Amino acid sequence: MKLLDNIVLTLIILGSINWGLIGIFEFDLISNIFGYMSVFSRIIYSIIGISGLYAISFFYNIK
Template sequence: MKTLNIITLILVIIGAVNWGLIGLFRYDLVSSIFGDMSVLTRTIFGIVGIAGLYAFSFFARDKISNNA
């Protein structure tokens, strides 16, 4: 399970960096590497989005482990 958490955090960081670049410089790194809204780009965005949703579970785990 720890491996999945690490992969999730890496994907969330990639997403955060990409959104930072978009917000600051209007530069979409993922789209520039894999093509503007190609199937691969949309797949990557989808995977990063799912990782972001999964990362919400970290809050519940942290709260449970702090109460124990």
């Protein structure tokens, strides 16, 4: 489970960096690499979104 948590955290950080770039510089790194709303960029966005939903469980692990 720790490996999955690390992967999810990494994806959330990458998604956050991408949103920061969009907000500050109007530069979408994911679409620039994989193409605007191509199949690959949609998959990446979906995986990052699912990771964000999974990260909600991190609140239950705080002791």
